[in-house]
Amino acid sequence: MHWEGEKRRRLKELERAIERGEVDEAAIPVLETLNSFEEYCTTSSCSGRVVVLHEPEVGDKIGSEFVAKWHEPPEPEEVREAVLKAPEEGITWVKAQPPLFHVMCRDLEAAVRLRNIASEAGFKASSIRSVKSSKVIVEILGGERMDVPAKVNGKLTLREKAWDSVVALCNDILRSGHERLSRLVEALKGLSR
Template identity: 30%
Template sequence: MAAFPQRKAQRLRRADGSRKGALDEGVVAVVQLLNGRAQFCTTSSCSGRLVLAQGRPADVNGGEIAKGNCTWLMVTHELCSKGDVMTALEKATGDVVLKFEPFVLHVLCQELRDAQLLHSVAVDSGFRNSGITVGRGGKIMMAVRSTHCLEVPLSHKGKLMVSEEYVEFLVHVANRKMEENIRRIDRFYKRLELALKTASSPSEEVKKNSSVYVRRRKRKTVQETDVHTSPQDRNEELEPEDDTESNLDIFAEITI
C-alpha cells in the first residue's frame, strides 16, 4: 500500500475521540508496540470495561436498550465491588443493564500478510472472534475481539428488578471475566512481541533448516545431472529455490 506511511501519520496526529480522551492503561504497551512498527497503525482500542448503561425503556421486539440517548451510570476498567454497582444504581431513572465488554483493538495494516500475522497471534491468545476486512480501496483492517462478554438487565424505569444477592453474584462473574481479560491481553502482548521479532529476524533454527535445505537440493541436483556435467560444473554453488507453499503454511488455516 503505497500511501500507508502517509495514512498512518495522519491517523496518529488525530485527537483521541473516545469519552476518556486517552488510552486505557491496560492497553498502552500493546498500542505502543504496534505503532512502533512501520506496517501497523492502531485506530481504536479499549482494554475492557464494566459498565452500567442506562437508556430508554427496552424495545418490546428488540429487547435491547436503545443506543441513542444512552448514559453511563458507572464505568471502570478494573475490578469493582457490589457497593460500586449499588451506589450507581441509586441514580437510575430508566432501564439499566450491567455490561462487561472485553478488550478490543482495531489495527490498520500495510499488507495482508501483516494482518494475517496479527490475526494468528490474536486467535492463539484467546481472542477467537478476531477478523480481517479489506476495503475497496485496499484498506486492510485487523480487529482483535472475543466473545468474552456479559450483558444483564438490572432495572426497569428506575426500579431494581433483581435482588442485591443477585447483583453481588453478577459482580463476581464480571470480575472473573475482567481477570481473564487481563491475562489474555498480557498473553497477546508477549506472543505479538515474539512474533514480530521472529518475522524480522529469523531464528538460528530457521537459518539452520534453510542451510540444510540448500545442501540437500545441491546434492540431489548433482546426483541427477552427474552424467551430464563436468567436474567444474559440480563446484558451482546452487541457489536456494523459493518455497512459496512452505512460506504460506503458517496462514493456511486463517479464515478472513
C-alpha cells in the same frame, strides 16, 4: 507514502490522548507493540471495562448513555449505586465488555496474520472488519462478556444478595481480559518483522 503519513498522524493523536490520560493503562503495552510493526497502526482501543449503560429500549444505540465506566474492577456497591441513579424508564444494563482493539493494516496478508495470532492468544472473536484497497481493519476482540439487565422500567432485577457475585463475575471477566492482553503482547513479539 500515504500509509506512512496516515500512520504518523494517528500516532501523534495517540500520543496526545495518552498524555491527557484518555487511554486506559492496560491497553498501552498492546498499542506500543502493535505500532512498532511497520504494517500495523492502531486506531482505537479498550483494555476491557465494566459499564453501566442506560437504553430507552433494547437496541436503541442512539438514545443510550453511559451512567458509569470502570477499567479497573469496581466494588459491588459502586455498580449498584450507578444502577440506582440511572433513569427509571427503559433498561439499565450492567455489562462486562472484553478488550477491543481496531488495527489498520497495510495489506490483507498482514491483516490475516494479525487476526490469526490474536485468535490463538485467546481473542476468539477477532476478525477482519473492513477491506479497502489501501487498508484493512482488523478487530481484536475477546469472547467473554456479560450483559445483565439490572433495572427494567424502574424495577431492580437482581436480589440484594446477588450484587456481590454478579460484580465478582464482571471483575473475573475484566481480569481475564487483562491477562490475555499480556499473552497477546508476547505472541506479537514472536512475529517476524
